[in-house]
Amino acid sequence: MKILQNLAKLCAILAGLLLTGITLMTCISLIGRNTTGTTLVGDFELTGIATGAAIALFMPYCQIQRGNIIVDFFSSRFSPQVNGGLDRLGALLLAVLFAILAWRTSLGGLNSWSTHSETQILGFPEWTTYAAMVPPFVLTAMIGIHQSLFGFGEGTEAHA
8 A cells, every 4th residue: 555655645746746837837927918918828728738637646645545525424323334334335436437537538548649639729739638647547546446455544444
């Protein structure tokens, strides 16, 4: 699990760097637009590309930290063992979902690559965004599988 944790942290750091870059680019573009009348061409395209990749990169860390929403309205009266089993089932379902997302995103990226799909203004190849999303989706699926098989670590088996 330590390897998965380190990879999840690395993904979160990369996502933070991407968002920092987007923020700086947006500030530069806004300052330029409001002071000299010039702007960065295609800044909104780059924002969309980087944001999509950043969201995907945050997913493994979110899952490893159990940061997803848990609705325990009905299960709050269950025993810790039952809730632990439900949490493991939820982790397995999440793993299946992210495996499907990784598969379909891979297919979308391959399609984008084969058709040479690009953004409209900058001509940035769209397949790169897909390629950036697949590894964190696979990692999130692996984390979910590990959690469903081995639990969530010390003291985290019951709902918080």
